[in-house]
Amino acid sequence: MRQLKNLSEEEALRRLAGVPLGRIVFTRQALPAVRPVNHIVVDGNVIIRSSQGTILSTEVAPAGAVVAFEADELDGAERLGWSVIITGMARLVTDPREIERFQARLHPWVAGTMDQVIRIRPEIVTGFELVPAANAPA
Amino acid sequence: MRQLKNLSEEEALRRLAGVPLGRIVFTRQALPAVRPVNHIVVDGNVIIRSSQGTILSTEVAPAGAVVAFEADELDGAERLGWSVIITGMARLVTDPREIERFQARLHPWVAGTMDQVIRIRPEIVTGFELVPAANAPA
Numbered sequence: 001m002r003q004l005k006n007l008s009e010e011e012a013l014r015r016l017a018g019v020p021l022g023r024i025v026f027t028r029q030a031l032p033a034v035r036p037v038n039h040i041v042v043d044g045n046v047i048i049r050s051s052q053g054t055i056l057s058t059e060v061a062p063a064g065a066v067v068a069f070e071a072d073e074l075d076g077a078e079r080l081g082w083s084v085i086i087t088g089m090a091r092l093v094t095d096p097r098e099i100e101r102f103q104a105r106l107h108p109w110v111a112g113t114m115d116q117v118i119r120i121r122p123e124i125v126t127g128f129e130l131v132p133a134a135n136a137p138a
Numbered sequence: 139m140r141q142l143k144n145l146s147e148e149e150a151l152r153r154l155a156g157v158p159l160g161r162i163v164f165t166r167q168a169l170p171a172v173r174p175v176n177h178i179v180v181d182g183n184v185i186i187r188s189s190q191g192t193i194l195s196t197e198v199a200p201a202g203a204v205v206a207f208e209a210d211e212l213d214g215a216e217r218l219g220w221s222v223i224i225t226g227m228a229r230l231v232t233d234p235r236e237i238e239r240f241q242a243r244l245h246p247w248v249a250g251t252m253d254q255v256i257r258i259r260p261e262i263v264t265g266f267e268l269v270p271a272a273n274a275p276a
Contacts, residue, residue: 001247001249003249004248021214023210025163025170031225032164032170036210036212066170068171070172085172109217110140111140130247130248
Protein backbone atom coordinates (compact mmCIF):
# COMPACT_ATOMS: atom_id res chain seq x y z
CA MET A 1 0.00 0.00 0.00
CA ARG A 2 1.01 3.58 -0.63
CA GLN A 3 0.63 6.87 1.09
CA LEU A 4 0.02 10.22 -0.55
CA LYS A 5 2.69 12.81 0.11
CA ASN A 6 1.80 16.33 -0.99
CA LEU A 7 4.22 18.15 -3.25
CA SER A 8 5.07 21.80 -2.73
CA GLU A 9 3.89 24.19 -5.44
CA GLU A 10 7.48 24.68 -6.59
CA GLU A 11 8.15 20.96 -6.78
CA ALA A 12 4.83 20.33 -8.53
CA LEU A 13 5.62 22.86 -11.27
CA ARG A 14 9.13 21.42 -11.60
CA ARG A 15 7.71 17.95 -12.23
CA LEU A 16 5.07 19.29 -14.62
CA ALA A 17 7.87 20.94 -16.62
CA GLY A 18 9.78 17.66 -16.73
CA VAL A 19 7.27 15.67 -18.76
CA PRO A 20 6.18 16.29 -22.37
CA LEU A 21 2.51 15.48 -22.05
CA GLY A 22 -0.48 16.34 -19.92
CA ARG A 23 -4.24 16.46 -20.14
CA ILE A 24 -6.24 19.65 -20.40
CA VAL A 25 -9.60 19.49 -18.67
CA PHE A 26 -12.35 21.92 -19.55
CA THR A 27 -16.08 22.34 -19.75
CA ARG A 28 -17.84 21.84 -23.06
CA GLN A 29 -21.54 22.62 -23.21
CA ALA A 30 -21.68 22.21 -19.43
CA LEU A 31 -20.08 18.76 -19.65
CA PRO A 32 -16.60 17.80 -18.48
CA ALA A 33 -14.12 17.25 -21.32
CA VAL A 34 -10.48 16.21 -21.45
CA ARG A 35 -7.80 16.04 -24.15
CA PRO A 36 -4.23 14.77 -23.95
CA VAL A 37 -1.81 17.37 -25.28
CA ASN A 38 1.91 18.06 -25.19
CA HIS A 39 3.03 21.11 -23.23
CA ILE A 40 5.90 23.17 -21.95
CA VAL A 41 6.15 25.27 -18.79
CA VAL A 42 7.44 28.82 -19.32
CA ASP A 43 7.68 31.38 -16.52
CA GLY A 44 5.42 29.21 -14.39
CA ASN A 45 2.70 29.05 -17.06
CA VAL A 46 1.61 25.99 -19.00
CA ILE A 47 1.80 26.50 -22.78
CA ILE A 48 0.00 24.26 -25.23
CA ARG A 49 -0.86 24.43 -28.92
CA SER A 50 -4.20 23.85 -30.54
CA SER A 51 -5.62 23.74 -34.01
CA GLN A 52 -7.88 26.48 -35.23
CA GLY A 53 -11.52 25.55 -35.02
CA THR A 54 -11.27 23.36 -31.95
CA ILE A 55 -13.36 24.02 -28.85
CA LEU A 56 -10.18 25.03 -27.05
CA SER A 57 -9.31 27.64 -29.66
CA THR A 58 -12.77 28.96 -30.40
CA GLU A 59 -14.54 28.80 -27.04
CA VAL A 60 -12.41 27.92 -24.03
CA ALA A 61 -9.38 30.18 -24.50
CA PRO A 62 -11.16 33.21 -26.06
CA ALA A 63 -13.53 33.24 -23.09
CA GLY A 64 -10.66 33.03 -20.60
CA ALA A 65 -12.35 29.96 -19.15
CA VAL A 66 -10.93 28.19 -16.15
CA VAL A 67 -9.34 24.88 -17.06
CA ALA A 68 -7.40 22.21 -15.23
CA PHE A 69 -4.23 20.59 -16.49
CA GLU A 70 -2.99 17.27 -15.18
CA ALA A 71 0.25 15.42 -15.74
CA ASP A 72 1.55 12.35 -14.02
CA GLU A 73 4.11 9.60 -14.01
CA LEU A 74 2.33 6.74 -12.33
CA ASP A 75 3.59 3.19 -12.54
CA GLY A 76 0.79 0.65 -12.48
CA ALA A 77 3.09 -2.21 -11.59
CA GLU A 78 5.03 -0.57 -8.78
CA ARG A 79 2.15 1.71 -7.77
CA LEU A 80 4.60 4.53 -7.33
CA GLY A 81 4.82 7.92 -8.99
CA TRP A 82 3.32 11.36 -8.86
CA SER A 83 0.53 13.51 -10.25
CA VAL A 84 0.28 17.28 -10.57
CA ILE A 85 -2.89 19.26 -11.22
CA ILE A 86 -3.05 22.97 -11.90
CA THR A 87 -6.17 25.06 -12.27
CA GLY A 88 -6.28 28.47 -13.89
CA MET A 89 -7.51 30.63 -16.74
CA ALA A 90 -6.68 29.67 -20.30
CA ARG A 91 -6.00 32.47 -22.78
CA LEU A 92 -4.95 32.62 -26.40
CA VAL A 93 -1.45 34.04 -26.78
CA THR A 94 -1.78 37.01 -29.14
CA ASP A 95 1.67 38.63 -29.11
CA PRO A 96 3.34 37.50 -32.39
CA ARG A 97 6.80 37.40 -30.76
CA GLU A 98 5.53 35.23 -27.95
CA ILE A 99 3.72 32.96 -30.39
CA GLU A 100 6.93 32.56 -32.39
CA ARG A 101 8.97 31.91 -29.25
CA PHE A 102 6.59 29.26 -27.96
CA GLN A 103 6.10 27.59 -31.34
CA ALA A 104 9.87 27.22 -31.65
CA ARG A 105 9.94 25.24 -28.41
CA LEU A 106 6.67 23.35 -28.59
CA HIS A 107 6.29 20.99 -31.51
CA PRO A 108 2.92 19.40 -32.26
CA TRP A 109 2.93 15.63 -32.38
CA VAL A 110 0.19 15.41 -34.91
CA ALA A 111 0.43 16.44 -38.54
CA GLY A 112 -1.64 19.46 -39.47
CA THR A 113 -1.63 23.12 -38.56
CA MET A 114 -1.70 24.01 -34.89
CA ASP A 115 -1.66 27.77 -35.18
CA GLN A 116 -3.12 28.62 -31.84
CA VAL A 117 -0.99 28.94 -28.72
CA ILE A 118 -2.76 28.82 -25.38
CA ARG A 119 -1.34 29.89 -22.04
CA ILE A 120 -2.72 28.60 -18.74
CA ARG A 121 -1.82 30.69 -15.69
CA PRO A 122 -1.94 28.44 -12.65
CA GLU A 123 -3.95 29.82 -9.75
CA ILE A 124 -4.12 26.55 -7.86
CA VAL A 125 -1.24 24.08 -7.99
CA THR A 126 -1.52 20.72 -6.26
CA GLY A 127 0.54 17.60 -6.52
CA PHE A 128 1.11 14.35 -4.74
CA GLU A 129 3.64 11.59 -4.73
CA LEU A 130 2.92 7.96 -3.91
CA VAL A 131 5.38 6.69 -1.35
CA PRO A 132 5.53 3.30 0.38
CA ALA A 133 3.26 3.27 3.44
CA ALA A 134 5.02 2.90 6.76
CA ASN A 135 3.94 -0.55 7.92
CA ALA A 136 6.02 -0.85 11.05
CA PRO A 137 4.93 1.19 14.08
CA ALA A 138 7.28 4.05 14.89
CA MET B 139 4.87 13.68 -37.43
CA ARG B 140 1.89 11.55 -36.55
CA GLN B 141 -1.64 11.15 -37.71
CA LEU B 142 -4.68 10.49 -35.57
CA LYS B 143 -6.49 7.29 -36.34
CA ASN B 144 -9.85 6.91 -34.65
CA LEU B 145 -10.49 3.77 -32.64
CA SER B 146 -13.79 1.93 -32.82
CA GLU B 147 -15.88 1.96 -29.66
CA GLU B 148 -15.14 -1.72 -29.09
CA GLU B 149 -11.40 -1.24 -29.55
CA ALA B 150 -11.42 1.86 -27.32
CA LEU B 151 -13.11 -0.04 -24.46
CA ARG B 152 -10.71 -2.93 -24.95
CA ARG B 153 -7.72 -0.64 -24.54
CA LEU B 154 -9.29 1.12 -21.56
CA ALA B 155 -9.70 -2.27 -19.91
CA GLY B 156 -6.06 -3.10 -20.57
CA VAL B 157 -4.51 -0.39 -18.40
CA PRO B 158 -4.76 -0.05 -14.61
CA LEU B 159 -5.07 3.71 -14.37
CA GLY B 160 -7.10 6.56 -15.80
CA ARG B 161 -8.23 10.04 -14.91
CA ILE B 162 -11.75 10.92 -13.87
CA VAL B 163 -12.85 14.38 -14.96
CA PHE B 164 -15.74 16.12 -13.30
CA THR B 165 -17.17 19.49 -12.36
CA ARG B 166 -16.59 20.86 -8.88
CA GLN B 167 -18.32 24.09 -7.97
CA ALA B 168 -18.65 24.85 -11.68
CA LEU B 169 -14.91 24.35 -12.22
CA PRO B 170 -13.25 21.51 -14.10
CA ALA B 171 -11.55 18.97 -11.87
CA VAL B 172 -9.51 15.84 -12.53
CA ARG B 173 -8.12 12.99 -10.42
CA PRO B 174 -5.95 10.04 -11.41
CA VAL B 175 -7.49 6.79 -10.21
CA ASN B 176 -7.12 3.08 -10.87
CA HIS B 177 -10.02 1.37 -12.56
CA ILE B 178 -11.41 -1.80 -14.06
CA VAL B 179 -13.88 -2.26 -16.90
CA VAL B 180 -16.77 -4.63 -16.14
CA ASP B 181 -19.63 -5.28 -18.59
CA GLY B 182 -18.59 -2.19 -20.54
CA ASN B 183 -18.71 0.08 -17.49
CA VAL B 184 -15.78 1.77 -15.79
CA ILE B 185 -15.54 0.93 -12.08
CA ILE B 186 -13.48 3.00 -9.65
CA ARG B 187 -13.23 3.25 -5.89
CA SER B 188 -13.31 6.38 -3.79
CA SER B 189 -12.99 7.28 -0.14
CA GLN B 190 -16.00 8.41 1.82
CA GLY B 191 -16.19 12.17 2.13
CA THR B 192 -14.60 13.01 -1.20
CA ILE B 193 -16.34 15.19 -3.76
CA LEU B 194 -16.73 12.12 -5.96
CA SER B 195 -18.48 10.16 -3.21
CA THR B 196 -20.57 12.93 -1.71
CA GLU B 197 -21.51 15.08 -4.68
CA VAL B 198 -20.63 13.74 -8.11
CA ALA B 199 -21.81 10.13 -7.90
CA PRO B 200 -24.89 10.68 -5.66
CA ALA B 201 -26.12 13.32 -8.13
CA GLY B 202 -25.56 11.00 -11.09
CA ALA B 203 -23.40 13.72 -12.62
CA VAL B 204 -21.87 13.31 -16.04
CA VAL B 205 -18.14 12.69 -15.87
CA ALA B 206 -15.42 11.93 -18.35
CA PHE B 207 -12.77 9.26 -17.91
CA GLU B 208 -9.53 9.28 -19.85
CA ALA B 209 -6.78 6.71 -20.13
CA ASP B 210 -3.82 6.64 -22.45
CA GLU B 211 -0.53 5.06 -23.27
CA LEU B 212 1.37 7.84 -24.98
CA ASP B 213 5.12 7.70 -25.46
CA GLY B 214 6.71 11.14 -25.35
CA ALA B 215 9.89 9.94 -27.01
CA GLU B 216 8.37 7.98 -29.87
CA ARG B 217 5.23 10.11 -30.04
CA LEU B 218 3.19 7.00 -30.53
CA GLY B 219 0.36 5.55 -28.51
CA TRP B 220 -3.33 5.94 -27.91
CA SER B 221 -5.88 7.74 -25.77
CA VAL B 222 -9.46 6.80 -24.91
CA ILE B 223 -12.09 9.11 -23.46
CA ILE B 224 -15.51 8.03 -22.28
CA THR B 225 -18.29 10.29 -21.09
CA GLY B 226 -21.24 9.15 -19.03
CA MET B 227 -23.12 9.26 -15.76
CA ALA B 228 -21.34 8.31 -12.54
CA ARG B 229 -23.34 6.49 -9.88
CA LEU B 230 -22.53 4.96 -6.52
CA VAL B 231 -22.84 1.18 -6.60
CA THR B 232 -25.29 0.27 -3.84
CA ASP B 233 -25.87 -3.47 -4.28
CA PRO B 234 -23.78 -5.14 -1.53
CA ARG B 235 -23.01 -8.14 -3.75
CA GLU B 236 -21.80 -5.90 -6.55
CA ILE B 237 -19.71 -3.85 -4.14
CA GLU B 238 -18.09 -7.01 -2.82
CA ARG B 239 -17.48 -8.33 -6.32
CA PHE B 240 -15.87 -5.10 -7.50
CA GLN B 241 -13.82 -4.60 -4.35
CA ALA B 242 -12.37 -8.08 -4.77
CA ARG B 243 -11.07 -7.11 -8.21
CA LEU B 244 -10.16 -3.47 -7.68
CA HIS B 245 -7.53 -2.78 -5.08
CA PRO B 246 -6.82 0.76 -3.95
CA TRP B 247 -3.25 1.88 -4.35
CA VAL B 248 -3.35 4.20 -1.41
CA ALA B 249 -3.59 3.15 2.22
CA GLY B 250 -6.87 4.07 3.89
CA THR B 251 -10.48 3.08 3.48
CA MET B 252 -12.00 3.37 0.03
CA ASP B 253 -15.48 2.17 0.81
CA GLN B 254 -17.29 3.74 -2.08
CA VAL B 255 -17.56 2.04 -5.46
CA ILE B 256 -18.53 4.18 -8.43
CA ARG B 257 -19.76 2.96 -11.80
CA ILE B 258 -19.50 5.09 -14.93
CA ARG B 259 -21.78 4.02 -17.78
CA PRO B 260 -20.23 5.23 -21.04
CA GLU B 261 -22.61 7.08 -23.32
CA ILE B 262 -19.92 8.50 -25.56
CA VAL B 263 -16.76 6.50 -26.29
CA THR B 264 -13.98 8.02 -28.35
CA GLY B 265 -10.41 6.99 -28.87
CA PHE B 266 -7.50 7.68 -31.14
CA GLU B 267 -4.19 6.12 -31.96
CA LEU B 268 -1.12 8.01 -33.11
CA VAL B 269 0.30 6.40 -36.22
CA PRO B 270 3.21 7.53 -38.40
CA ALA B 271 2.03 10.07 -40.96
CA ALA B 272 2.23 8.93 -44.56
CA ASN B 273 4.92 11.18 -46.04
CA ALA B 274 5.04 9.68 -49.49
CA PRO B 275 2.20 10.48 -51.87
CA ALA B 276 -0.01 7.49 -52.59
